[in-house]
Amino acid sequence: MAKAPVLTPRAEDFPRWYQELIAKAELAENGPVRGTMVIRPYGYGLWERMQSEMDARIKATGAENAYFPLLIPQSYLTREAEHVEGFAPELAVVTHAGGKELEEPVVVRPTSETIVNASFATWVRSYRDLPLLINQWANVVRWELRPRVFLRTTEFLWQEGHTAHATREEARDYAARIHREVYADFMTEVLAIDVVLGRKTPRERFAGAVNTLTLEGMMGDGKALQLGTSHELGTNFARAFQIRYLSAEGRQEPVWQTSWGTSTRMLGGLIMSHGDDDGLRVPPRLASVQAVVTAIKGEESVTAAREIAGRLTAAGLRVRIDDRVDVPFGRRAVDWELKGVPVRIEVGPRDLRAGTATLVRRVPGGKEPVPLAALAGLLPGVLEEDQARLLRESRERRESRTAEVRTAAEAAEAALSGGWARIPWAVLGEEGEAALAGQGVSVRCLVAEDGSVPTADDAPGSVAIVARAY
């Protein structure tokens, strides 16, 4: 008898599958204010792991964490002209507080460039104060017309980096370092998503930036998801907020800046990259629960499950025990499949008599008996193998569903049929890009022919990656 599907199959309705997975795996749910979300403990556990892995990489580049206010005077937003134009339509505005109407309305931060730079202007005096490398973990609010959990939410959690440097070159190198050593490294090595590193076209750039670097992943339906961006801001904000330093040569100079961010949107990318028709599949290096030890039935198996879990925890694994022997075993198995825990260790009376447990692997699938004594030694290798397999699947999907094309029409066709197109930027150009936009297709980024990131908007030989995007 075939199992009734737990989720709507991806091939039938990908957006519905996504929503069902998020609900049934208890990752998140909608909040009462339109577009907001409640991140449930299992989803938040994944975010905590993302934070911890990212935070270590961010600190390794020399940046320190700080915290800037949520509430920003409305007038600050208007100081950088492009910036306010980009964000004005999405602002949430506090007009009343403490029982009174405010003299000047304040906005809930949509991003923190303005308020951070107001502080930088007082912190930076001389070249000795540079580089100034700051990161913040925070919530931001951007009013969304078409919200979707994790992907576009009115409030989301993120990290935003803000730095000031003495020269254009130092700022450029630092933005590139974050792009590669922090973001690409984390996404490839931990999230197991085969991201493409590229440069945004002027049309797609961050409001106020002179250059935006991006990381784009291909989701299970062939659409693209922007997973992070790192911006060179030039001296735009330095001029708007008067951030100047006294150089070693005794001149007052504006600082050169960067900003960069990644958010809970990565949870959406995780689901759409690795999820299958049975639920999520969490890469082992990311997993907040790498192994769940399930007692099938009876006191004896509960005791054995605790013993095994203790040994695996001592071996450095992140382990949970499932001792709910009064809940049907099949239902529990379905739950852990939905949540995508990399391995399950099932122990029942029959296993115990044989001195084994049953190892169930979420990524390749399949069950096999393993001697109890061998488990702790075996699992690290199993987890690394499954981590590598997820990254390989991600790369193979991107490669097999990316078409090399020569015309804008072919690019649109590839994108609209659920894949990516690569087309010479010299062929497409800004006019072609604008035409694609009318069909809901965009240039996700520009890459050099050798796969590196172009260092200028008009770098010869650049290739545009064209896709539909979330």
Next chain:
Amino acid sequence: MAKAPVLTPRAEDFPRWYQELIAKAELAENGPVRGTMVIRPYGYGLWERMQSEMDARIKATGAENAYFPLLIPQSYLTREAEHVEGFAPELAVVTHAGGKELEEPVVVRPTSETIVNASFATWVRSYRDLPLLINQWANVVRWELRPRVFLRTTEFLWQEGHTAHATREEARDYAARIHREVYADFMTEVLAIDVVLGRKTPRERFAGAVNTLTLEGMMGDGKALQLGTSHELGTNFARAFQIRYLSAEGRQEPVWQTSWGTSTRMLGGLIMSHGDDDGLRVPPRLASVQAVVTAIKGEESVTAAREIAGRLTAAGLRVRIDDRVDVPFGRRAVDWELKGVPVRIEVGPRDLRAGTATLVRRVPGGKEPVPLAALAGLLPGVLEEDQARLLRESRERRESRTAEVRTAAEAAEAALSGGWARIPWAVLGEEGEAALAGQGVSVRCLVAEDGSVPTADDAPGSVAIVARAY
């Protein structure tokens, strides 16, 4: 020649000393919107250490982290009558968003009971779903009329726990467990503040609680600071939000709840407990930088400082290098004193010739030469000794400045002259409490004669701790 004081002495003007210390130690500064604050990297590093120590203790009680929305429909706040009365005057209200006036205004969370419990109502079905133990790390906004950095800010960072239980006893025991195993343990063992654990009088209770447990510390000026609270909410919110469970006996029952919180206010408590006229003194177990290795001058001492720092880091200490040999040594020493780093290791050419470094201890004061080879072995003991000394000083201050009194007038006098008073609650009573309030003096908490926490408002033999408070 006497040094010019870096800070206004505490004895001269305690509030001014506090503000100057926060600015000069680069802990925080005011944000542009009245009452908000920027937490600078050194201050935020201390908060990160608080988070990490607290988070581990919270998780050890079985709670999991989650995240609930910042924005709450205004109507939610009104569902629990006492709750809305307590918070209405402090609310910040978003009336416009996405370029339009909202149909229903939304408030920026002042605390999350209402929005958390709206979710709990859908998560809890049967006794199997209980206890439900949730914690959240988040920012909250309460409009402050008399803001002061860290102590009363319009926005602050905190953790707030929210739980649901099957019985009154389980809720009571869990609130008490958080009070003792998480908060008291952290504050005593890490913050080195000798907190008093007590029960709030009905007058001082959290809006919507049936019992509030508190931890009160005596600051350097003899005033009290409430450092954390843990509430029993009874079934107040369960009834307002219809959180019911099916009991094992098949009956629909309301859940019994708790909530509990600590915030960046603890940074204010840290400063006012341990700061002296030279700056902050950070307890070693809390310190984000436990040891700073200072190169006095010349390449050779920079190289040596790096080597020493490497060895100390390898030994598990949190270490920073100060290799700014172009900045006058005296100025750097003053900076580290201000920041309160527990130990400084100074290395200059003279030390190196002698095969030693100079160990400077912030807590007891004093300098001594230490053989380089002995440093890593010596420091853990030194740090634990200084940790213990700070706690001892905190306890001695509280004991020496607390008076046993028999009348409300004596209690007021003790409080107004910069100390605490202990007075039988049966003598003071609610009328006496109201009279003290007119003089800016409050009952911080009730304790039992043996120092334990009274289990009822009218428990016989309760003693009121009376003080002025922040």
